[in-house]
Amino acid sequence: MLIRLDQAVLEATRKLKAAGVEGARQDAGVLMTHILKADRDILYREPEKILTDSELSDFNALIDRRVNREPVAYLLGVREFWSREFIVNQHVLDPRPDTETLIAEALVQMSDADKEYRVLDLGTGSGCLILTLLAERPKATGVAIDLSADALKVAERNADKLGLSPRCDFANGPWFAPVDGLFDIIVSNPPYIPKRDAPALQPEVLDHEPHMALFAGEDGLDCYRDIISAAPDYLVAGGWLCFEVGIHQADDVKNMMQHRGFSELKITNDLASIGRCVSGRF
Numbered sequence: 001m002l003i004r005l006d007q008a009v010l011e012a013t014r015k016l017k018a019a020g021v022e023g024a025r026q027d028a029g030v031l032m033t034h035i036l037k038a039d040r041d042i043l044y045r046e047p048e049k050i051l052t053d054s055e056l057s058d059f060n061a062l063i064d065r066r067v068n069r070e071p072v073a074y075l076l077g078v079r080e081f082w083s084r085e086f087i088v089n090q091h092v093l094d095p096r097p098d099t100e101t102l103i104a105e106a107l108v109q110m111s112d113a114d115k116e117y118r119v120l121d122l123g124t125g126s127g128c129l130i131l132t133l134l135a136e137r138p139k140a141t142g143v144a145i146d147l148s149a150d151a152l153k154v155a156e157r158n159a160d161k162l163g164l165s166p167r168c169d170f171a172n173g174p175w176f177a178p179v180d181g182l183f184d185i186i187v188s189n190p191p192y193i194p195k196r197d198a199p200a201l202q203p204e205v206l207d208h209e210p211h212m213a214l215f216a217g218e219d220g221l222d223c224y225r226d227i228i229s230a231a232p233d234y235l236v237a238g239g240w241l242c243f244e245v246g247i248h249q250a251d252d253v254k255n256m257m258q259h260r261g262f263s264e265l266k267i268t269n270d271l272a273s274i275g276r277c278v279s280g281r282f
């Protein structure tokens with residue numbers, strides 16, 4: 001059957017809308033240009049292009065996955081973060097734009113571009129945090145930790161892709177268990193969703209992102225408790241601990257850090273004016 005590009009996109013948009021996907025037309029266009037390995041303007045320049053059988057079946061296979069509410073980034077296999085492209089799949093959290101708030105804050109604490117900072121990233125997932133920091137500070141080195149061996153494989157692939165493998169070590173295990181030595185800065189975007197909030201999550205998140213990356217006990221603060229209690233043993237004098245936090249968690253996390261003896265505590269807002277990053281010095 002001869003199917004035109006515009007017909008395929010229209011039909012896919014209809015299917016996605018029926019499945020409750022927000023931004024159905026946008027997703028159909030993005031997935032079509034991905035399959036065709038073309039720029040966006042092919043949608044407007046060549047609407048009458050006849051798709052080959054394999055283009056059509058590959059496109060329909062991606063649309064079926066999107067109907068099943070798989071996140072677009074997993075379908076594309078990549079996500080842009082701080083202007084770099086990261087490999088992502090179902091083993092890692094799809095990096096969120098809000099997480100760039102933590103990068104902006106950590107770079108303030110790593111202001112000397114010539115310093116050989118030692119960076120520790122707890123719960124690295126795709127590696128987007130530590131690899132961005134190492135890319136921005138060419139003399140920095142670091143260690144990335146994750147409890148998920150599958151997530152670490154993705155982070156290692158990203159280190160290779162970005163040419164950062166020589167400056168980043170990877171270790172599998174819970175928080176500080178695999179860690180040796182002292183660090184100038186510890187960054188972490190740990191799981192922070194309270195278990196009771198699970199029913200309110202979008203299917204893209206609840207059904208497709210790793211639960212190990214999402215949930216943290218009844219109040220969502222369990223991982224902060226664990227990390228804050230041990231972090232001082234792994235920081236140089238005056239070293240920084242910088243967290244991403246969930247909505248309404250910033251004050252609680254700041255108080256926990258204060259009780260543990262951190263100073264110069266600071267909450268940084270994301271672009272929606274939500275307290276998104278808590279940092280402090282030990």
Ligand SMILES: C[S@@+](CC[C@H](N)C(=O)[O-])C[C@H]1O[C@@H](n2cnc3c(N)ncnc32)[C@H](O)[C@@H]1O
Nearest residue numbers: 095123124125146147148174175189190191213
């Ligand atoms: C919210 S994701 C953050 C991923 C990535 N850093 C980012 O910002 O996109 C949290 C990560 O912590 C990892 N994790 C969960 N519990 C852990 C633990 N006890 N020790 C080490 N890593 C853990 C998860 O596997 C997941 O990759």
